[in-house]
Amino acid sequence: MTPHWQKSSYCSEGASCIHIATTPHTIHLTESGDPRGAILTTAPATFRTLLTTLKKDDPRG
Known part of the structure; x- marks a missing residue:
């Protein structure tokens, strides 16, 4: 099964971002640069x- 990657909602356009993909039993994380x-x-x-x-x-609370 190919994971469906989603970009972090906190990521601005053009920035390096965290991408996440989930299955019922695992969470996968990767970085947008690679x-x-x-x-x-x-x-x-x-x-x-x-x-x-x-x-x-x-620190922001």
Whole structure:
């Protein structure tokens, strides 16, 4: 199955962006500069933990 990649909604035009693709049991992340290069694959629970941690450490509140 070929993943359907979606660009981050926080990405401005022309910027390097994170792209995400999901399946029921995995989340795939890649960078727009080389989308077929390194692809990080993780479980949804692990990704949720990463996002929670990043939000806690966000200096903007």
